Amino acid sequence: GAVVSQHPSRVICKSGTSVKIECRSLDFQATTMFWYRQFPKKSLMLMATSNEGSKATYEQGVEKDKFLINHASLTLSTLTVTSAHPEDSSFYICSADSRGAYEQYFGPGTRLTVT
């Protein structure tokens, strides 16, 4: 149980375009979803926390207008990287928790390459 999926698993896009990444909790309802990014050989960095039906809370230094997060239902959150640039190339990972629990279930990640 407690499976989180991400789509796509990898994407290549041209500089200036926007890319949407989906994060779904498959067998549970996620009260809260989290988005992380990870550069090569580095640790995960929390970008934002999103609760269903409300605006996401962004970490310091993360541009909310560049990384748009929508958490429209208890099983789906999306991250849109707008006007992507090569420096946005990274591994993006989402996670979700269920009501009352502190354990996060992580998705398999999405590798974004901006050319």
Added chain:
Amino acid sequence: DAKTTQPPSMDCAEGRAANLPCNHSTISGNEYVYWYRQIHSQGPQYIIHGLKNNETNEMASLIITEDRKSSTLILPHATLRDTAVYYCIVISTSGTYKYIFGTGTRLKVLA
């Protein structure tokens, strides 16, 4: 949230126990210790968590010192598939929580 420090890397022989330490000297009373691991290019995987008592599950054991300032994750019989980066995270259970990942320990299990 309390910060954690872990050794950057460790090696372990296949079949032997892997003992991964974590220092969390500023932990407070309502904060749990969680352990995750990340195999290359995958999302982190939950291993175990605890508050003050030692814990064991099918994957690992967690030993927390009496003063709770440090803990050790034990993989009793390491296999090659246990090669991964192991993260120790301390989280507060009061108010909004979030995971702050440290640098983790890169465990390499050797054949």
